[in-house]
Amino acid sequence: MAVAKINKYAVSESGDTLEIVERPNGGVSVVMADGQTSGRGAKAISTMVVRKVISLLADGVRDGAAARAASDYLYTDRDGKVTACLNILSVDLQTGTIVITRNNPTPIFLAHKEQVECITSDSVSIGTNRNIRPSITEFPLESGITIVMYTDGIKFAGDRTGQPLNICTLLESMLEEEEPTAQEIADNILNQAIRLDNNRPNDDMTVVALRSTPTEVDQIRRMTVRLPVANLPGD
Amino acid sequence: MAVAKINKYAVSESGDTLEIVERPNGGVSVVMADGQTSGRGAKAISTMVVRKVISLLADGVRDGAAARAASDYLYTDRDGKVTACLNILSVDLQTGTIVITRNNPTPIFLAHKEQVECITSDSVSIGTNRNIRPSITEFPLESGITIVMYTDGIKFAGDRTGQPLNICTLLESMLEEEEPTAQEIADNILNQAIRLDNNRPNDDMTVVALRSTPTEVDQIRRMTVRLPVANLPGD
Numbered sequence: 056m057a058v059a060k061i062n063k064y065a066v067s068e069s070g071d072t073l074e075i076v077e078r079p080n081g082g083v084s085v086v087m088a089d090g091q092t093s094g095r096g097a098k099a100i101s102t103m104v105v106r107k108v109i110s111l112l113a114d115g116v117r118d119g120a121a122a123r124a125a126s127d128y129l130y131t132d133r134d135g136k137v138t139a140c141l142n143i144l145s146v147d148l149q150t151g152t153i154v155i156t157r158n159n160p161t162p163i164f165l166a167h168k169e170q171v172e173c174i175t176s177d178s179v180s181i182g183t184n185r186n187i188r189p190s191i192t193e194f195p196l197e198s199g200i201t202i203v204m205y206t207d208g209i210k211f212a213g214d215r216t217g218q219p220l221n222i223c224t225l226l227e228s229m230l231e232e233e234e235p236t237a238q239e240i241a242d243n244i245l246n247q248a249i250r251l252d253n254n255r256p257n258d259d260m261t262v263v264a265l266r267s268t269p270t271e272v273d274q275i276r277r278m279t280v281r282l283p284v285a286n287l288p289g290d
Numbered sequence: 291m292a293v294a295k296i297n298k299y300a301v302s303e304s305g306d307t308l309e310i311v312e313r314p315n316g317g318v319s320v321v322m323a324d325g326q327t328s329g330r331g332a333k334a335i336s337t338m339v340v341r342k343v344i345s346l347l348a349d350g351v352r353d354g355a356a357a358r359a360a361s362d363y364l365y366t367d368r369d370g371k372v373t374a375c376l377n378i379l380s381v382d383l384q385t386g387t388i389v390i391t392r393n394n395p396t397p398i399f400l401a402h403k404e405q406v407e408c409i410t411s412d413s414v415s416i417g418t419n420r421n422i423r424p425s426i427t428e429f430p431l432e433s434g435i436t437i438v439m440y441t442d443g444i445k446f447a448g449d450r451t452g453q454p455l456n457i458c459t460l461l462e463s464m465l466e467e468e469e470p471t472a473q474e475i476a477d478n479i480l481n482q483a484i485r486l487d488n489n490r491p492n493d494d495m496t497v498v499a500l501r502s503t504p505t506e507v508d509q510i511r512r513m514t515v516r517l518p519v520a521n522l523p524g525d
Binding site: 074106148151196242269274278281284 | 292314337341433473502509510515522
């Protein structure tokens with residue numbers, strides 16, 4: 056599972072928040088939220104939503120219930136005046152499934168081997184109503200699955216120049232070529248989106264890619280974080 | 291920043307828990323706890339400690355205060371009868387520093403360029419006493435810093451065969467050769483430790499490596515998680 060993330064051009068705080076958490080009964084979940092607008096206000100909202108979901112998942116609450124709780128929480132806290140998009144992508148080793156939870160009109164791409172399909176079912180963002188339900192897709196965890204999800208900064212990349220990003224085609228061509236890693240897929244999509252915005256992202260952009268590949272030989276879990284720091288002394 | 295982690299041989303739940311969290315004022319923290327013994331009981335303790343610390347850091351609480359709070363919390367919850375080792379390693383972009391918080395007798399290695407030193411100051415694990423204080427080391431975030439920290443499964447690797455791991459020498463030789471990535475350093479140390487335990491780790495093992503390298507050209511944040519799954523269907 057890999058993430059690539061960049062802030063809106065010349066804005067230091069990203070309205071996109073993403074955290075990865077270990078599931079208490081085995082597996083891992085990535086929780087991604089995009090708060091209304093960008094900058095500090097959006098960051099506060101998306102952070103609040105992600106923290107609520109992470110904390111519920113860590114207690115063993117199921118993904119759909121966690122998304123509903125986050126919606127009610129945001130609705131109560133902000134009087135229904137603020138909305139956020141929320142996605143949860145889980146590898147659940149207890150059920151042996153992948154679970155995709157969407158409160159986000161932005162589509163998610165799902166590939167079995169090289170066959171790419173797009174999950175575009177209706178899905179509303181959280182916080183503006185009581186009884187908001189997530190759209191949930193669950194299927195067995197098998198080898199050869201690729202999932203790509205992203206925030207609307209990617210969806211609307213190139214909108215100003217009239218050249219939107221065709222992620223389906225891009226993903227198909229990547230999967231046809233050689234076995235790309237999840238990080239290569241996320242990086243490639245983010246880089247294309249940045250280029251379409253003339254190297255100055257019009258919005259915060261986050262891409263998450265998941266790949267299930269044949270069992271590795273070792274039983275080692277690995278995690279890497281790369282954080283760019285402007286003007287590191289001693290360069 | 292990279293993590294490599296493996297469970298004790300033939301034990302499905304690791305007593306080591308590790309989470310990485312974004313700091314609210316910029317930067318990232320990795321929180322690592324090792325509960326007494328191994329298996330389910332140890333997992334519950336280390337998870338409780340890590341979640342408490344993560345939640346405080348996300349509220350903007352400073353690392354030392356978060357460690358003390360986690361100690362008092364564990365002491366209260368378990369009547370002072372259970373202990374856990376706790377490390378927090380933070381890249382704090384607000385202060386421009388690296389902060390190492392230790393409640394763990396296991397040493398931490400710190401290198402400026404190829405000069406490796408070892409932080410071995412006295413440090414007690416949390417939970418068994420009121421007023422337990424962490425040992426804190428803070429220094430400017432510069433280019434060319436390498437930090438390695440790990441749980442006692444690594445420290446005691448090879449103990450049964452009388453061949454302990456000399457991490458200082460190992461790290462020096464890695465840094466002298468070519469520019470290893472944080473993941474290569476973590477993997478290399480973990481693999482050596484597993485080998486010294488005859489490929490059957492005597493305890494849960496976790497290694498964290500941090501490297502500050504010259505500024506990358508892009509401003510993209512990246513995160514990768516690799517989770518081994520036994521018997522993935524469709525392999």
